[in-house]
Amino acid sequence: MTSKAKSVNKALDEAVPLCEPVLRIREAMRYTLLSGGKRVRPMLCLAACELVGGQESTAMPAACADEMIHASSLIQDDLPCMDDDSFRRGKSTNHIVFGEVIAVLTADALIALAVKKLATSTSLGVPPERVLRAVLEMAKAVGTEGLVAGQEADLAGEGMSLEENEAGLEHLEFIHIHKTAALLEAAAVIGAIIGGGSDEEIERLRRYARCIGLMFQVVDDVLDVKKSSEELGKTAGKDLVAGKLTYPRVMGVEKSREYAEKLNREAREHLQGFDSNKVSPMLSLADYIVNRQN
Amino acid sequence: MTSKAKSVNKALDEAVPLCEPVLRIREAMRYTLLSGGKRVRPMLCLAACELVGGQESTAMPAACADEMIHASSLIQDDLPCMDDDSFRRGKSTNHIVFGEVIAVLTADALIALAVKKLATSTSLGVPPERVLRAVLEMAKAVGTEGLVAGQEADLAGEGMSLEENEAGLEHLEFIHIHKTAALLEAAAVIGAIIGGGSDEEIERLRRYARCIGLMFQVVDDVLDVKKSSEELGKTAGKDLVAGKLTYPRVMGVEKSREYAEKLNREAREHLQGFDSNKVSPMLSLADYIVNRQN
Numbered sequence A, B: 001m002t003s004k005a006k007s008v009n010k011a012l013d014e015a016v017p018l019c020e021p022v023l024r025i026r027e028a029m030r031y032t033l034l035s036g037g038k039r040v041r042p043m044l045c046l047a048a049c050e051l052v053g054g055q056e057s058t059a060m061p062a063a064c065a066d067e068m069i070h071a072s073s074l075i076q077d078d079l080p081c082m083d084d085d086s087f088r089r090g091k092s093t094n095h096i097v098f099g100e101v102i103a104v105l106t107a108d109a110l111i112a113l114a115v116k117k118l119a120t121s122t123s124l125g126v127p128p129e130r131v132l133r134a135v136l137e138m139a140k141a142v143g144t145e146g147l148v149a150g151q152e153a154d155l156a157g158e159g160m161s162l163e164e165n166e167a168g169l170e171h172l173e174f175i176h177i178h179k180t181a182a183l184l185e186a187a188a189v190i191g192a193i194i195g196g197g198s199d200e201e202i203e204r205l206r207r208y209a210r211c212i213g214l215m216f217q218v219v220d221d222v223l224d225v226k227k228s229s230e231e232l233g234k235t236a237g238k239d240l241v242a243g244k245l246t247y248p249r250v251m252g253v254e255k256s257r258e259y260a261e262k263l264n265r266e267a268r269e270h271l272q273g274f275d276s277n278k279v280s281p282m283l284s285l286a287d288y289i290v291n292r293q294n
Helices: A002-015 A024-033 A040-051 A056-077 A094-098 A100-124 A128-142 A147-157 A169-194 A199-226 A247-251 A253-270 A280-291 B002-015 B024-033 B040-051 B056-078 B094-098 B100-124 B128-142 B147-157 B169-194 B199-226 B247-251 B253-270 B280-291
Strands: none
Touching (some): A002 A040, A024 A094, A040 A169, A040 A199, A056 A094, A056 A100, A056 A128, A094 A100, A100 A128, A100 B100, A128 A147, A128 B100, A147 B024, A147 B100, A169 A199, A199 A247, A199 A280, B024 B094, B024 B100, B040 B056, B040 B280, B056 B100, B056 B128, B056 B147, B056 B169, B094 B100, B128 B169, B147 B169, B169 B199, B199 B247, B199 B280, B253 B280
């Protein structure tokens, strides 16, 4: 996983060169994109491609594209009108460093570059109909079937008491199926499409990714409660203060942990049809997500 | 042109149905997308497709996609952190009606839907490699090679006196080649790609569209100075107050008018290689743009 993350970091670095014309936006893109994320989405994309028999290298543009979409969503989430966060991954957030105007434009630029990057996969020999199908999956993950729907639901639920928000767990699952899981799903599905997976393989990987996507969020919510601001590198306990719906708030910390374990088991079940010699990267990824401490 | 605009309006209406789950974002998308724009970009896209021998109907998804990108850019331009405009096309701007959070998300959702819409052109029989090439053109028009670069330059130039902004006309042309012309170029080029135009035809239409794109902006700037707020349906004279670089500010109103005429002549020259019986929609479009009063 470390070597995969290194290859991804190198590819991301090369994807946003500081070329002419010199734009603040390019600096701002690099600032968030290269600020040391866990690269879970790209690794998932590469692993999915390999699992269905494709070559890892052909999925690298798609893997970079997934991370660009993720970076774009982080920049937006932190904006003053959204979560108004000034601290992420131990660094000032994009709009604090570059200002709100550049941050908004940078989020757009990253989406555009993601689409462009993905669309150039044909230069690595991926048939255009596969690339186009991958582009469609990505567009769905970004729009009203994915991220933006999750973000609307997330912010709409903010400040509500649990009594006011009767839907509770249902509302929470809607948020994270759209907000967190959608992009992890897209990463796995896109990797599998690029790698030439069958429809059945693609759907199994979609279900696996949805499980680890939700699990990722449950673990994130638990960590937010547990860790101090310093250790976590972002403003901790903030979700609680903002009155956000979180798993610990809806079901308590212990039950949240159990739910994460349940999702981990389900994720593994969806992998059962695949060659057991080839699923280890997927299993490691799930274990990494459920056991991570930051 | 009226009948083309009607078909476009119908297709746009159908492209954003108010389906489940009910999202404020979908209402907000419809609010700006269906608020009666001139539909110049879709008409350009359809006309380019027909001019190179394609069927107009196959370019309709692409034409809608162009208008979605345009609507997205309008919503963003009007945001408090950008131009802070509360009035456009005789109506309150998106963030005034729906709030800043929804406006930001709506802009994303429109970009995502545009990509999705364009990618579905294959269902009308357009070969995937053409559609993918069109997707690439659209991504370029949105990102650091297009809109966002223009918007950064536009806002960077704001408030500067002409003495401070030594580049003057050069800076202004950079802004509008990227901000206004890039999307008109993309509309024409995408239409021509979908229609199966040759590389030479595509490039000629690109140059034609760049001319009418710049012309569109020159006319817009002149109108902004001339018209009252009521007549124009947006906050008029605002560019002057904000100290924006505009054509009248850099070269005066009379010279701006002459420049628009020059661009109109150049645009016509780029059409000379095409069948003279088939270019009339393009000529009408250019005349419409140079003569428009609002």
